[in-house]
Amino acid sequence: MATGLRIGWALVNKQSVVSSAMIVALGSLAAVAALNWPPLTLLIDSALHWSNISIGLSQMALIGCAAGSCVMITSVASTRSPAAVRRMAAAQYAVAAVIGVASLVLFFLSGQQPEMSPEEYLRRNLGSANTSLPWLLPLLYVMLACTLVLWAGMRHSNRTRRGRALFVFTIGIALLVAATAFFLIRAVGTSRLVGVGTAATLLGAAMAIVAAGSLLPAIEDWFGGRRELRLIDPLLTELERRQPEVGIGERPRGPLVFRVAERLSLISDALYMEATMAEHLRAGGPDGATVDVLADVERTGVSPDAQAMAIAKWIHAGRRTPRVALPAGQGRFPGMSWLGQPESYSDREWILEIARQYRALEQSTPTVAL
Incomplete structure (x- = not known):
């Protein structure tokens, strides 16, 4: 839902580095959730003729989520020109792509194993001597990138509508950092400290909270827009009675945020007249x-x-x-x-x-x- 909303927003509004990065981050999390749904996992493994390939693809999706989140937060916090922000985003995506391809190559080099569920695969392979290396590279990148997002998100959170959404998004990233840390502990062989189930639960909670943080602005915009329409209706009605020509060309339908902005503009014009x-x-x-x-x-x-x-x-x-x-x-x-x-x-x-x-x-x- 959050991914679809962001894609729709990007289609309605002008595309930007931040909106693209949000789509990449949310879409990657949606891919992780889909790849770990057992029926789809089995279908992909059978179609690609490589058992447990969905695990390798999940690694790449997590890398994509970390990269998109990192690009989003650095672009929002940057004071450089738009061209410089785009170059910086392209460099971050390039680094993530290299790490993703390297992780997938290491996954294939580790060889095939019998078909099993994602949770069982993680329980058997994380911490074993021959499979820890394919996990170290993506987990280290995800943890470092998400830590940067966590620091910047907490720094720029505030009491505004967007600031509150960023705070919720940052909480989800914090849980994602914790889940990645737990997986990393398992990958280096210290398996007694945490189980795969705990880390998987944290990862699921992180995904849900990140999606909620992304949906929060749209929800608040809708309720806030309805409240603002009720607030300005008496003044707009009176001013349109006095200045009927001010409403010529008014678009009665469209996205709520645009309708509110248009009515505020009509009030401003009528007051000036x-x-x-x-x-x-x-x-x-x-x-x-x-x-x-x-x-x-x-x-x-x-x-x-x-x-x-x-x-x-x-x-x-x-x-x-x-x-x-x-x-x-x-x-x-x-x-x-x-x-x-x-x-x-x-x-x-x-x-x-x-x-x-x-x-x-x-x-x-x-x-x-x-």
Whole structure:
């Protein structure tokens, strides 16, 4: 599911190094899970005429997961140019490809064994003198790469939506590092410390948590988008009534995140048009009509909440007054400079804050029928 979501996101949006790396990482984990499903394991072994070949392919898939995760985290943390990031990613993929091919060659050189389940194969071969070398190379790479991902992931985790997803993803990587360490202990011959079942359980838990971390942004985006649509609906409805031309060319359907962004853009455009009309009527409109407009009141020291409330009150004051000619707000327009967001707010956050204040006014003021 996580892999399919990432592939779909990459097809809808512009492809990037980070999205490609996430697809590689999740797809490799999905391949590990599929290759260790007994019916598919037996089918692949029979089709390729090499018993237990799915184990060798699983090694390559784990290497691919480590490489994709490493490319993803280094690309996110890098401050270099996009061209440099792509070259760095290509170099990491090249190293992983060399290690993967070498691991597969060592697997074939170790010879064939009787067909058995993946767990039984690991129990019999990890730690034996003649099969430890094919495991040391891929396990060392996976452990080192995932350790780098773990360090960088913990460093860049934060309280934002993406930061929380990265934290969950990093927890999965931590379990993957632990499972790899357990397999590595078995490979070097210290089998009394941990069993294959424990390491396999950790690996399964790691795969599930990594997938959850990858799905978390999409889940939060969906719920957050629905909540934001409800929040901005009253303000957008009022502004579209005043400025009906602002909705021309609006796309009513599409990905939720795009719909929210489009509606926020419509609100921003409509607010600017309303403010421009209010400025035009400051000195007097047609037939000598005037509008109660404040002349760019100084907003130094005004909190962002109060600034957003002033804009919301200006829009809210004229919502029940029919206007035939010019759709300027009927309240006290504080001035064009008040529309600009405070330094601590992005454009998106500022429109949402105005919509939040307007919704609060709508809920606290009873509707008067005309």
